[in-house]
Amino acid sequence: SQTIHQWPATLVQPVGSPLSLECTVEGTSNPNLYWYRQAAGRGLQLLFYSVGIGQISSEVPQNLSASRPQDRQFILSSKKLLLSDSGFYLCAWSVSLEQYFGPGTRLTVT
């Protein structure tokens, strides 16, 4: 069966520091991968999605970037965090018409 992992689960970072969140999927090949941000427990905002290695589509211009170095690995990064980057970050995958989410990373920028 397929599983999706995200780490870390929680993160507290100062403004201006870099960020790296990692997501990996097991038990499937060539999935579509997604990064979402959720503020205040509502409203999923799509940040990036990828249909293959090295292929990244950005939905919202901002100081975040994403990379897909391997088929089942998706990384969300920032060079310098802003206060507004705080939120709950969710990774998701799909291989058909269904989408499945990871457990999320709670990021607090102080």
Next chain:
Amino acid sequence: GQQLNQSPQSMFIQEGEDVSMNCTSSSIFNTWLWYKQDPGEGPVLLIALYKAGELTSNGRLTAQFGITRKDSFLNISASIPSDVGIYFCAGSYSNTGNQFYFGTGTSLTVIP
């Protein structure tokens, strides 16, 4: 990206009551999905719908793909305290599942 209209925004119900919520879009979708999210966790897929008019059940949950393909409905029968959470609808145009568009969520509180 497109935002789906989901209603109601929140519901407070007594344990044992039935619940109904719906989601509407200005565009036609090929797939409708319903999720439940518990606090601090990722959304969990409850039901997937692929065809206009389709009615699918998962235990006490029943969802329907609207005939117009622009709406979907979720019903929960005989609610219990563990039904508490936020319910999201999501739709996709794509036949390959590339992009999904989400509703704003319905927050459900069940009073024992």
